[in-house]
Amino acid sequence: MVCRDNLPLSTSEHEGFKRFVKKAVPQYKLPCRTTLTRMIDTKYEFFKKISMAEFATLKSVTLTCDIWTEDQTKQSYLGITVHYLPDSGSDDEICSANIGVVPLSESHTSAYIAKVICESLSDWNISTDSISLMVTDNGANMVAAAREVFGSSRHIGCIGHTLNLIVTQAVAASPALETVIQKVKSIVTFFKNSVTASDNSKKMQLVNGKTEGTLLKLIQDVETRWNSKYQMMERFVALADLISAVLLKLGNTGRDMLTGSELAIIKEAIKLLKPIFRATEELSAEKYTSTSKVIPICYIMRQVRLATFQTSFEYIRDRTTQQFDWPAKTKLAAWDGQTLRNVERVHVYSISTLLDPRFKRLHFSSALTQSEAIQHVSNMMKANLRTSEPEARVSVQKNLSAQIDPDDFWSIHDSIIAATPSVPGHDAPGGIPIELRQFLNTPTVLRTTNPITECRRLKVEYPCLSQIAFKYLSMVATSVPAERLFFKAGSIVTKQRNRLLGKRISKLLFLGSLSEDRWFK
Incomplete structure (x- = not known):
């Protein structure tokens, strides 16, 4: 204990x-x-x-x-x-x-x-x-x-630090959005410090059918705690009606509830930050592969943001006279392209993604970085091959004398074939190893499949490639x-x-x- x-x-x-x-x-x-x-x-x-x-x-x-x-x-x-x-x-x-x-x-x-x-x-x-x-x-x-x-x-x-730094930079790029968030933070601080406000919040939730074990509390934003800004805003929106009622009941609290336009801004900001929140949770795994998810997640985040980005900021712009949205939009849009390019350049991420049976080449946006990852893996396989070939030749020579039949003209040839271990070959000098080419050309497996389990299953088919895959798939991303x-x-x-x-x-x-x-x- x-x-x-x-x-x-x-x-x-x-x-x-x-x-x-x-x-x-x-x-x-x-x-x-x-x-x-x-x-x-x-x-x-x-x-x-x-x-x-x-x-x-x-x-x-x-x-x-x-x-x-x-x-x-x-x-x-x-x-x-x-x-x-x-x-x-x-x-x-x-x-x-x-x-x-x-x-x-x-x-x-x-x-x-x-x-x-x-x-x-x-x-x-x-x-x-x-x-x-x-x-x-x-x-x-x-x-x-x-x-x-x-x-x-x-x-x-x-990568978790990098993702959450983006949130801080995007908010800092928009003073008006930062002002609204500070207003939310001030209200949360008031509820945290006021026993009366906290008690009223609990009573109203109990009246509305909540039980003691399911009561919701406001979450405070802490600069050093990942995703706390997103979690603060999400919980604030969930309890917005209750907060408004408590502030109205208490009267002179020195805190005013958010206006309708400000609340709409917070709701749209939540939509924009949710992909980063989900990505951070996904990449913080400790027992399961995470490095191979970095490139796919960044790619998916970019697609999600492209789908919601314009509508979210136009929605905000129509409901406020303050032009705060464009600096934040510019910051996040620049991050979309820059971060995606950067993560693909990190060989740990690119090789892990390439060797993950769930992803392979699906989420690479750059043909150059994909080609470099394939070349990295090829070089490692060739190095392993150079190490194993001398040992294989020695083993063949040792077994030849014992297996030669003087009455059989082809016995030497047959002995060499029988004694030579199966090692990955190449299409041509400097080409892609056959194992790697075959692996990349086979279909991807289901996303819910454990890649380590799948690599163990494929170990007999891809003996050299699987050793490299185990090395990279066992790394952590954060x-x-x-x-x-x-x-x-x-x-x-x-x-x-x-x-x-x-x-x-x-x-x-x-x-x-x-x-x-x-x-x-």
Whole structure:
């Protein structure tokens, strides 16, 4: 419970818990806090050895990193998570582990962060050569640290940060729209701070048939929280009639309800921001493939925005004299083209999309970037082929002498054919490997299909291509796992547990990240 449910180490000494255990299992003797701590240390060392042995065999690992400052003590930590497909070949979900919440004792320079990352990887027996990708936010120090350790080719910025930065920039480009949003934020703040307004809101919802467990609350916009602006506006519109009634009932609150035109503006802004909200949710997956979805989602968002963009802004323009819509429209329209071109240039996204049986070449807008992705994959397959061919020739020579029949003229030829392993060939020197060409020419599978499961099914048919596919489909597109790590850390380090050391927090988070199958088997 301490590791899985974030209960304090002193739980076994709480009077209520003692009574519960005595009633449930009378003969069981509860361990004291000291014994419980020792048990956690033992469990941690046991599972760490198992994980280190597994990490040592991995050929492809993705890291996510982020920095968090704990509110109670103002101590900063570097969080590191690892993501990989196990070599056992039986798991169709991406495995994850929290390998570190490292206290930072120096200025957060790129050199210091790079040093901490290298030390953490060494401590867990993870070779830097096995790191296929590192995902961070777009902070200059994190980007520089990642590129110092792994190079620019093995680093990408979090696509979630990029998407939500677009929202901030689009709103900032339209002062009038920003004014309306600030007005909504002011009303939400009033309801959050006023007990009377909050109570009236609850009573009105109960009168309208809501139950205690289904009452809706207003959501506040927080700059550092993704999609909170969209969620604030969406909830505000859902409760607009109730908010208006409460403000009218309370009288002099210093907050005026939005006018009809302003409310119409918020509704249309919601339509424009909804695709970004949905995209962020889709790309924040941790157990399933996300990098291969970036290009398709950006393409789909562009089509959705083209379908709704003009009507939305014309609708807004007809209902307000303020020409706020055109700056925001220009900003979002420029983003549509620019971002789509940029994501296709990121080889991690383009290769992942190309090798995903659900997408392949469907959503590429640029023939050049599609061609470059095919060339990248071809080069990797040829490199693998060059490595395997000498081994195949040695194997053939070893088996020839044992299989030659002096009475059969063609026995040598037959022995070579029988001993030569099936390896991907090429149409011509410098051409596309046959495996890749055949894979791209077959129909795509259903969108709901797990691409990793499908690649395992096709492994016999495409042995060389599947190895590259497993590498890229096991990567994650955002640094959300590292941010989730800090959310969990915040649940552990509370006012009652603010004396926990960084090492203890790291152990609890690692044990808490283990799957139930591993923990209880």
